[in-house]
Amino acid sequence: MTDRPLKVLIAKPGLDGHDRGAKVLARGLRDEGFEVVYTGLRQTPEMIATAALQEDVDVVGLSILSGAHMTLVPRVTKLLRERGMDDVLVTVGGIIPDVDAPALREAGVAEIFGPGTTIAQVATFLRANARPRD
C-alpha cells in the first residue's frame, strides 16, 4: 500500500507554551501530503504514547523548546517500546544542544531537527525513513 498518506503525530511534551513552530510544521507537512495529528500543548509522555497507539501513526514528531528533552524524550520512547510501537519513527525538533544528541539517539530518536530546518527536509527524511507497513 504505497500510495496511502503517511500519518504523523506532532506533539509538544512538557510545559513550554510556545507551539507556533509545531503548528507551522504540522501545516507544512499537511501541504506535503501527510496526515498530521496535532494534539496541542502540554502533553504528558503518556498522552503522546496513547495518541500514537490509537492513531497508529508512522511517525511521532516531538517539539521541545523548554530544555526538558533529556527527561521527556526517553520517557516517550520507552512508553512506545513498552506498547509494542518500537517500529514507529521518532524525531525531535526544537532547541536541542549538540551534546545531547548522542544520548537522544541512544534512546531511540531517529533524527533531530534544529532551527533552520526546512519543511521539505523534514518531509524528505520522513518519507525515506518511515517503516514499511502491512
Place this chain on the structure above:
Amino acid sequence: MVQGAAPAAVARAAVALADELADAAIAGDRRALARLLTAVENRTPVAEAAMRRLYPMAGRAHLVGITGPPGSGKSTLVAALIAEVRGAGRPVAVVAVDPSSPITGGALLGDRVRMQAYAADDGVFIRSMASRGHAGGLASTSTAAAAVLDAAGFDLILLETVGTGQSEVEVAAAADTTVVLEAPEMGDEVQAIKAGLLEVADLVVVNKGDKPGAQRTAAQLRAMLVATAVRDADPSRPRPKRPEVLITTAATGEGVPALLAALDRHRAAGREGVSAAARLARAEAQVWAIVTDRLRARLHDDANRGRTAATLEAVASHELDPYAAADVLLAGLADPDPE
C-alpha cells in the same frame, strides 16, 4: 505483505493476519484495534478479511453522529460527552473526521486537542480520520471503522463529522442518532426551515449556551422545527423528524448530562422502533460505497485502464457525452474483451 508471492498466498497471509488482529482486538488489545482501523482506512485485504469476522459481532453499539458547522464546538462537546459517559463507567469510542486537502491529499487532524485528558483511561478510544476526498462529512470508511469499534466492545460510538454546511446529511445514514450542533446567532428562522442538515437531526443542540442569543436561537429553532404538520399527514409519505432542541455549554459541561439522557432515550426508543427502512438505508449506503470503489478500481486495472483513459479523453474533448461514456465503460466491464 510478501513481495512477488502468488495471489493465493497473499490472500492467505491477509486472512491469517486479519484473524490474529481481530481476535486480539476483541480481547481488548488496543494496538491490534488501531492496526485494524488503519487497514480499514487503507482498504487493504486484511480489512476485508477482518470484516468478514467482525461484522456479525457488530450491531450492538449506539452510534451517535455529531455534526454541525466548523467551530460550533463539536470536538469540545464530544470531550464533554466522554467525561459524562465515563462518569457512568461506560466505554466510549470516538471517530473524528477532519477534511483532507483536495490539492495535496494531506490533512491536519486536530480534534484530539480537546480530548487528550483520557490518555490513561482504557475505556476511551479516540481515532482521527482524514476524509480522503469523500464529500459527505465522513470518510468513506468511517462506517466500517465504527463497526470494528462496535465489535471490539465499545457500547457508545461518537462519529464526529468534518465541519458541515447545509447539506452534508450522510452522517444520518451512518448513525443511530444524529446530533446537529448550532452556535448562537448563526441564522434566523428562515435558516431553520430550509431543507437539509437540520432535517436529519434527532437532536438539535445549541452549543455555546453561555453566549448571548443562545436562548433566542433555541426558541427560534424549536418554533420552526416542531411546527412540522403531523395532523392529517399521509402515513405513506416520508415525514421529517421532530427533533428535541437542547442548549449546552460544552466548555463547562453545562447541559451535557441532559444531552446524554436525551441520547439514551433516543436509543431506547430506537431499540423498539428503528424502522427496517433505516437499517436498510445504512446497509445500502455502505454497500453502495464499496460497489463504487470496486467499479472505479476495475476501470483502472490493467485490462481496462487504456479504454478508461481513452473514453475520458473523448469526453474532455467533447467527442463523447458523459452518459454515453459511462455506458461504454460499463459495457466494457460486462464484456471483458480486450480492445
